[in-house]
Amino acid sequence: MFYEYFLDKHVTKKLMHPNMKYLIVSVVVIFLAFVVSLLRAPNRLHIPYFYLTVGLTTILIPTLIEFLKYPKFISKFFMATAYFFYLTFIYEVTALKLNLWSFPGTEFIGWVSVFGVHFPAEELVFWVILSTMAILSYYEFFDDGEK
Secondary structure (H helix, E strand, C coil), rough: CCCHHHHHCCCCCCCCCCHHHHHHHHHHHHHHHHHHHHHHHHHHHHCCCCCHHHHHHHHHHHHHHHHHHCCCHHHHHHHHHHHHHHHHHHHHHHHCCCCCCCCCCCCCEEEEECCCEEEEEHHHHHHHHHHHHHHHHHHHHCCCCCC
């Protein structure tokens, strides 16, 4: 809503773009594959450096493709990211201080220490910084028709 109201000023006539069905089907298929793997062969779900792998394939690559294909979105995406970075970063630090979650694993590429908390570099890069751009990339591709 923030992006549509403040940065993407065009009128959308349809509630849902026809391409949305592809996103919905993809998400359902991935979810079902996960459930089947969990029930039949849970050892298959151990993926080394999972956070890095998923971040590269589902966040970084789609965002870069969107930027290369439609450079006109770069400034809009960066403005939205600047706004949401502040909120997401504060949320991350607060949640770690309150022990709402932790990162007990060892398969991370590095650690960030700030304000007395430590979290994986992947968390900063993929969740705090690039997640807004990735969400907007998916939105533009599947629902907004890249207008």
